[in-house]
Structure formats: C-alpha cells, structure tokens
Amino acid sequence: MARTLIQAPSSVRRGDSFSLRVLLQHPMESGFRVGVDGQVLPRDIVRRFACSYNGERVVEVELFPAVSANPYLEFSAQATDSGTLSFEWEGDHGFVHREQRTITVT
Amino acid sequence: MRRRRWLASAVGWPLVLQLRPAQATPEALAAAIRSFTGGTPLREGKLRIEVATLVDNGNTVPVSVRVPGAAPAEVAAIALFNERNPQSDVARFHFGPRAGLRTVSTRIRLATSQQLVAVARLADGSCWVQRVDVVVTLAACIE
Numbered sequence: 001m002a003r004t005l006i007q008a009p010s011s012v013r014r015g016d017s018f019s020l021r022v023l024l025q026h027p028m029e030s031g032f033r034v035g036v037d038g039q040v041l042p043r044d045i046v047r048r049f050a051c052s053y054n055g056e057r058v059v060e061v062e063l064f065p066a067v068s069a070n071p072y073l074e075f076s077a078q079a080t081d082s083g084t085l086s087f088e089w090e091g092d093h094g095f096v097h098r099e100q101r102t103i104t105v106t
Numbered sequence: 107m108r109r110r111r112w113l114a115s116a117v118g119w120p121l122v123l124q125l126r127p128a129q130a131t132p133e134a135l136a137a138a139i140r141s142f143t144g145g146t147p148l149r150e151g152k153l154r155i156e157v158a159t160l161v162d163n164g165n166t167v168p169v170s171v172r173v174p175g176a177a178p179a180e181v182a183a184i185a186l187f188n189e190r191n192p193q194s195d196v197a198r199f200h201f202g203p204r205a206g207l208r209t210v211s212t213r214i215r216l217a218t219s220q221q222l223v224a225v226a227r228l229a230d231g232s233c234w235v236q237r238v239d240v241v242v243t244l245a246a247c248i249e
Contacts, residue, residue: 052202057202057204058205058206059205061200063197065215066188066193068166069165073212074211075199075205075210075211076205077205078204078205
C-alpha cells in the first residue's frame with residue numbers, strides 16, 4: 001500500500017471553493033534513467049489521478065514522467081453538499097490506490 | 107550572424123545527434139500541444155504560470171498555473187508542457203462539474219534550462235497559452 005498525505009478541510013461553507021492538496025508516495029521512475037548495471041530502468045509512473053465529490057468529478061489529471069517523485073497535486077472543489085471526497089491514482093504495472101475523506105458542508 | 111549559423115551547423119550537428127535521445131524536439135512539443143488543443147490557434151493572455159525563474163534543483167520544481175483572465179467555470183482544462191525533457195508532456199488537468207477555482211499546482215522535473223508552456227482550454231473552445239523561461243542549476247537526473 002502506498003502512503004498518501006491528503007489535506008482537505010473537514011468542514012466548509014456551502015458555495016465556497018476549497019483547496020485540496022494530495023501527495024502520494026511513489027517513485028515515478030521516468031523510464032529514461034540508467035541503473036548501475038547500465039540497463040535502462042523500466043518506467044513506473046502514476047499515469048492518472050482522479051478526484052470525485054459525491055460521485056461527481058472534481059478533476060482528472062493525466063501525469064507524465066516529468067512529474068516529480070511522490071506526485072503532489074493541488075486543485076479546488078466547490079462545496080455543495082456534505083459527503084465523501086474520493087481520490088484515485090492509477091499507474092504502471094497495475095498500480096491502483098484509493099482514498100476517501102468525509103466533508104461537512106455548513 | 108551567418109558565421110554563427112555556419113558554426114552551429116558544422117560544430118553543432120554531432121552534439122545534436124548525441125543529445126537527441128534525451129531531449130524532445132520542438133516538433134514533439136508542437137505535436138503534444140496540438141493533441142491537447144485539437145489544432146485550435148493559441149492566444150496569449152488570461153493565463154499565468156507561477157514558477158521560480160532560477161531553479162536550484164530540477165528534480166522537484168513547484169509550478170502553479172492560474173487563469174486570472176477567465177471565470178472559473180469557463181476553464182475546461184489546463185495542460186503543462188516542457189521544451190527539453192525527453193517527453194514534452196508534463197501534466198493535464200481536466201475539470202469536472204464539481205471543480206472550484208481553476209488554480210492548479212504540482213511539482214515537476216526539469217532536465218535542463220528550458221521553456222515551460224501552459225495551455226488552458228476554455229469551454230467556448232478557445233485556447234490560451236503562457237510561456238516562461240526557467241534556468242535550472244542542478245538538472246533532474248534523467249540518464
């Protein structure tokens with residue numbers, strides 16, 4: 001299991017835009033580096049990230065090897081109803097990681 | 107100017123051939139941008155890249171892109187491209203119905219001093235571009 005850091009407010013005012021910051025522990029091996037044995041290290045990156053709010057899409061991100069190791073993303077969502085924020089990462093070699101956070105809208 | 111060009115063609119070629127595998131070409135950058143915009147002509151303004159112009163460590167460069175010139179709901183997608191990494195794409199953000207302000211940040215790798223290109227696609231189909239030159243002192247380890 002990959003480790004994640006997610007900064008999401010626990011409660012927000014209705015109608016406000018609130019910031020979400022997510023970081024996933026992942027090497028993001030670019031596939032362009034050469035290892036100690038002279039062989040190119042095979043690519044191992046997170047290709048896609050998606051965030052949904054009560055099942056509706058907030059943002060979907062396509063990631064490429066130029067994103068740093070431990071990919072960090074910051075974006076915003078619009079507060080409408082209390083519910084769940086779900087985060088999903090997908091990558092090479094069948095990598096999938098999901099997280100959820102509950103949010104209260106006042 | 108002519109002598110400079112001649113020097114570049116005579117001396118520069120072997121270098122260019124050596125560097126090619128580790129570096130995308132301007133055509134690759136143009137093709138990457140075209141695949142995002144669908145060939146829509148790019149216009150300047152509306153968009154801002156926030157990045158340090160002198161970067162100490164190319165392995166993790168904080169970058170953020172804002173669209174101060176457009177209402178949040180107008181912005182459909184934001185993409186970030188680079189000029190001289192092995193691959194021109196960096197990241198593409200597609201906004202859904204629940205997205206808030208269209209300000210996005212991430213951390214990227216830069217293989218050398220180069221230009222960063224951000225493109226925003228609006229709901230009306232128009233595409234806006236902003237370019238920033240970045241000097242990198244310690245390059246991202248790519249080889």
